Amino acid sequence: MPRISAKAETFGESVIRDMTRLALRHEAVNLAQGFPDFPCPPELKEAAKAALDADINQYAITWGAKRFRDAIAAKTSRTYPGWSVDPDTQVTVVCGATEGMISAMLAILDPGDEIVVFEPFYENYGPDAILSGAVPRYVTLHEPDWSIDEDELRAAFTSRTRGIVITSPHNPTGKVFTRAELDLIAELCLERDVVAFTDEIYEHIVYEGEHIPLATLPGMAERVVAVNSMSKTYSVTGWRVGWVIASPELTGGIRKVHDFVTVGAAAPLQEAGVVALSLPDSYYDHLATDYQTRRDALLPSLEAAGFRVFVPDGAYYVMTDISGIAGGQDDVTFAKRLVVDPGVATVPGSSFYSRPELGRSKIRFAFPKRPETLAAAAERLSRLRVPAA
Numbered sequence: 252m253p254r255i256s257a258k259a260e261t262f263g264e265s266v267i268r269d270m271t272r273l274a275l276r277h278e279a280v281n282l283a284q285g286f287p288d289f290p291c292p293p294e295l296k297e298a299a300k301a302a303l304d305a306d307i308n309q310y311a312i313t314w315g316a317k318r319f320r321d322a323i324a325a326k327t328s329r330t331y332p333g334w335s336v337d338p339d340t341q342v343t344v345v346c347g348a349t350e351g352m353i354s355a356m357l358a359i360l361d362p363g364d365e366i367v368v369f370e371p372f373y374e375n376y377g378p379d380a381i382l383s384g385a386v387p388r389y390v391t392l393h394e395p396d397w398s399i400d401e402d403e404l405r406a407a408f409t410s411r412t413r414g415i416v417i418t419s420p421h422n423p424t425g426k427v428f429t430r431a432e433l434d435l436i437a438e439l440c441l442e443r444d445v446v447a448f449t450d451e452i453y454e455h456i457v458y459e460g461e462h463i464p465l466a467t468l469p470g471m472a473e474r475v476v477a478v479n480s481m482s483k484t485y486s487v488t489g490w491r492v493g494w495v496i497a498s499p500e501l502t503g504g505i506r507k508v509h510d511f512v513t514v515g516a517a518a519p520l521q522e523a524g525v526v527a528l529s530l531p532d533s534y535y536d537h538l539a540t541d542y543q544t545r546r547d548a549l550l551p552s553l554e555a556a557g558f559r560v561f562v563p564d565g566a567y568y569v570m571t572d573i574s575g576i577a578g579g580q581d582d583v584t585f586a587k588r589l590v591v592d593p594g595v596a597t598v599p600g601s602s603f604y605s606r607p608e609l610g611r612s613k614i615r616f617a618f619p620k621r622p623e624t625l626a627a628a629a630e631r632l633s634r635l636r637v638p639a640a
């Protein structure tokens with residue numbers, strides 16, 4: 252009987268996308284998966300349509316259309332003065348941050364290498380590491396402020412450590428890593444010759460503190476693989492266009508893997524990407540303020556319904572503790588019940604942990620939604636009652 256590989260056996264299907272399917276079935280308000288239910292900027296749609304009409308419909312250069320790579324390098328240096336990026340040797344355009352992260356890990360890690368991952372973590376990193384043959388070593392972010400214990404982090408670095416994943420702002424907690432935390436991570440990477448895979452897709456969604464790319468810390472540019480995407484910043488999660496910035500040497504490996512996995516990202520959408528990355532600074536200011544308004548609309552309704560909220564400093568998720576409202580039910584049972592009655596989809600906390608027990612009293616809400624969607628969710632949650640134990 253044909254069977255799937257041992258690698259594929261070791262992880263399950265995405266819980267987040269599973270919750271979205273459940274939400275559709277029960278017509279629930281979907282605060283599970285992190286995609287906007289509002290339109291992207293109109294100039295992006297115009298640019299994409301114009302590119303199709305201009306017959307930009309064949310393969311772009313496998314590592315990305317020259318104009319788009321130039322726009323990525325220019326935008327990066329404009330946002331973070333001092334971070335200089337060569338578009339010809341340091342940028343690879345990929346099919347979203349998802350492809351960027353796994354192509355980078357496949358290109359850089361060898362079987363048996365270890366990679367440090369902070370938990371809770373965005374669910375892709377586990378399978379990314381496993382498919383690359385690497386062994387994830389999890390380091391806990393401690394609630395309520397999701398802080399790092401320096402001794403635990405140091406202890407996670409062993410003679411086999413080749414990589415570390417840093418997501419800031421962080422999904423699912425909304426943590427924005429501080430300069431002191433990044434200094435510690437940089438010190439360890441430099442001391443132990445470790446590559447940092449940074450997931451920067453929420454770089455422009457920050458409410459407290461500031462986003463500091465690890466690559467801008469002294470000595471780090473050559474050992475940071477910065478993964479980014481149009482998905483969140485420009486509200487186009489379905490376009491599947493992202494990019495990876497790394498040293499020329501690491502980029503050489505990433506481009507090879509990327510070429511054989513996907514050949515390239517959608518050519519006309521890369522043209523629209525040129526327009527997106529040339530939007531003025533005011534676009535990013537509005538993006539952050541609009542998300543802060545959504546966050547501030549959602550939080551009181553969660554608290555009123557009985558959730559303990561961990562206020563996010565960035566990204567567009569809220570982790571919550573359900574101990575006071577779940578009547579002893581675990582995260583999965585409670586989240587499945589919420590989808591049906593009162594009809595709000597969320598993600599069970601355990602899906603963000605390697606040790607599911609750490610997330611059993613948590614669920615995550617996503618808020619990249621229109622005011623009316625958030626109001627509908629609030630209205631439904633106001634009907635929530637603690638189930639009989």
Ligand code: PLP
Pocket residue numbers: 285346347348349350373418422450452479480481482488491492493
């Ligand atoms: N990285 C993080 C931290 C995410 O939260 C997500 C989506 O939710 C992704 C990557 C996926 O990004 P993309 O759509 O660019 O593949």
